[in-house]
Amino acid sequence: MRGARGAQGARQWCWRWRRNPLRRRDDVIEAWIVLVVWTVIVLGGAVAGVMTARAAGESFDRLRNDRSPVPAVLVDGTSAAASSGEGSRYEQVRATVRWTAPDGSPRTGSALVDPGHKAGSPVVVWMDGKGQLATPPPSPGAAATEAGLLGAGAAVALGGVALAIGGLARWRLDQRRYDRWGREWERLGPQWGRKTP
Numbered sequence: 001m002r003g004a005r006g007a008q009g010a011r012q013w014c015w016r017w018r019r020n021p022l023r024r025r026d027d028v029i030e031a032w033i034v035l036v037v038w039t040v041i042v043l044g045g046a047v048a049g050v051m052t053a054r055a056a057g058e059s060f061d062r063l064r065n066d067r068s069p070v071p072a073v074l075v076d077g078t079s080a081a082a083s084s085g086e087g088s089r090y091e092q093v094r095a096t097v098r099w100t101a102p103d104g105s106p107r108t109g110s111a112l113v114d115p116g117h118k119a120g121s122p123v124v125v126w127m128d129g130k131g132q133l134a135t136p137p138p139s140p141g142a143a144a145t146e147a148g149l150l151g152a153g154a155a156v157a158l159g160g161v162a163l164a165i166g167g168l169a170r171w172r173l174d175q176r177r178y179d180r181w182g183r184e185w186e187r188l189g190p191q192w193g194r195k196t197p
Contacts, residue, residue: 026173026176026177029173030170030173033166033169033170033173034166034170036166037162037163037165037166040158040159040162041158041159041162041163044158044162045155045156045158045159046155048151048154048155048157048158049151049152049154049155050151051151051154052147052150052151052153052154052155053147053148053150053151053154054147054151056143056146056147056150056151057143057144057147060137060138060143060146060147061143063137063138064137064138064140064143066128066129066137067126067127067128067129067134067136067137068126068127069124069125069126069127069136070099070124070125070126070127071099071122071123071124072097072098072099072111072122072123072124072125073097073098073099073120073121073122073123074095074096074097074113074117074118074119074120074121074122074123075095075096075097075098075108075119076095076096076119077117077118077119077121078093078095078113078114078115078116078117091112092112092113092114092115093112093113093114093115094110094111094112094113095110095111095112095113095117096108096109096110097109097110097111097113097123097125097133099125101131102131109125109133110133111123111125111126111133112135113125
């Protein structure tokens with residue numbers, strides 16, 4: 001009994017694909033729209049997610065390869081960080097630092113450092129490939145997390161666009177059906193009120 005019920009459910013679910021006298025051309029079009037939308041969501045979303053995550057990961061790798069840590073010294077002291085109530089610190093603070101360039105010349109600039117250090121304290125700053133001060137690159141774990149989130153966001157965005165386009169196409173089909181039903185009603189409705197001799 002359960003097998004027969006399952007087969008009947010499958011037949012009902014696939015009724016738009018089977019030949020029958022009640023199936024309309026719009027029903028076939030709607031079935032294709034649903035199939036294409038779900039294919040784009042599943043396959044296209046997976047491809048978009050993987051490609052976005054891979055591109056983001058490669059970008060973070062280039063960033064890590066481009067930036068290098070350089071020892072520096074604080075020119076001015078930094079104030080202690082404000083407490084958030086749980087003993088943790090807020091963001092780093094901007095301070096003036098001095099370091100030695102690869103050519104041996106002394107350099108001075110502004111960089112983000114941990115708060116609570118006195119003037120003359122050693123700190124580590126990050127340089128880009130051009131020798132300019134830069135923010136530290138993300139750690140491998142943070143980069144992998146961010147790349148994964150970007151990939152998931154791309155997959156969800158593509159799925160949302162596919163659902164919106166599919167919904168709009170199905171709405172347009174419904175409007176066409178309503179127009180046809182209205183025309184048929186105008187044509188056949190008055191005949192129902194007549195009495196047969």
